[in-house]
Amino acid sequence: MSATTSVPVTASVFDCQNCANTIERVLQKEDGVEAVVADEQTRALEIRFDQSCIEELRLRQLVEEWGYGPEPESG
Template sequence: MAVRVLRRTVMNETTQLRVMDFDCPTCASTVERALSNVDGVQNVEVHYTTGRVEIEYDDDVADPDAFAQAIENQGYTPQPA
């Protein structure tokens, strides 16, 4: 009997946004946590001093529009990088 191996390779995408209204490092942590909870997000890096937000995600699962919404839900204003 032949054994058939199925393998799925996940291709991740990366996008960047800017959030310029951080008041403190805790603000950046809040946004990082919110984005980490979005379906399909694999990794998030938020840089408090520059406002740069880098999001790595599975493009088969994640909806990039949800990234801005997650940031707005925390009271911050995302902008294109």
């Protein structure tokens, strides 16, 4: 069953085309990932995936492992 998730990412993904390409390629290599689009307007990755093959938590972990996780909120 397909689902779509929005994963917030660091601004560097949008400042560097190579960064966006890298994280998109990394995620697309995972079994069950159907599509990845870096959405500059929402500052997030839109990921369509098959829930029977990969969990949303794993997608979020991959983004963070590659150093593209969301920037900490200042407060």
